[in-house]
Amino acid sequence: MKARLIATGERAPGWVAQGFADYQKRLSHWLPLELVEVEPGLRGKGRDPRRAIEEEGRRVQAAIPKGAYVVALDVPGKPLSSEQLAAKMEHWRGQGRDLVFLIGGPEGHAAEVSALADEKWSIGPLTLPHMMVRLIVVEQLYRACAMLANHPYHRA
Secondary structure, three states, X not given: OOEEEEEEOOOXXXXXXXXXXXXHHHHOOOOOEEEEEXXXXXXXXXXXXXXXXXXXXXXXXXXXXXXXEEEEXXXXXXXXXXXXXXXXXXXXXXXXXXXXXXXXXXXEOOHHHXXXXXXXXXXXXXXXXXXXXXXXXXXXXXXXXXXXXXXXXXOO
């Protein structure tokens, strides 16, 4: 099983990119994770934000591999503890499908993208910088896989 994190937005700050790369490397022998950055839609004065969301949505849809199990990161999604995420990971592994995690743009996911999601995961009710969400997601995926492997990383 492989995973892909499709994130709207480009050029993460150095500290985010470094942290992401560190956890991505740690995770690689349990769950190879590819980061795909999707160019955000144009926003600004006189521009329709709905059009930007639709543009992002088309790019996100094009980046989703056929047959993958899609998990959209979404505030109204289901919150999971680290233990629950580990149980989900075990379930997803049993399905034998690749995983895709989606991080939307500033206004969230396009309706068409939301409709494609097999499930929605909330990492909490706080509004977080989307670049930071990348780091949180990869760390939690690493933690879940470490728990399944009885690795001592997770200490609750």
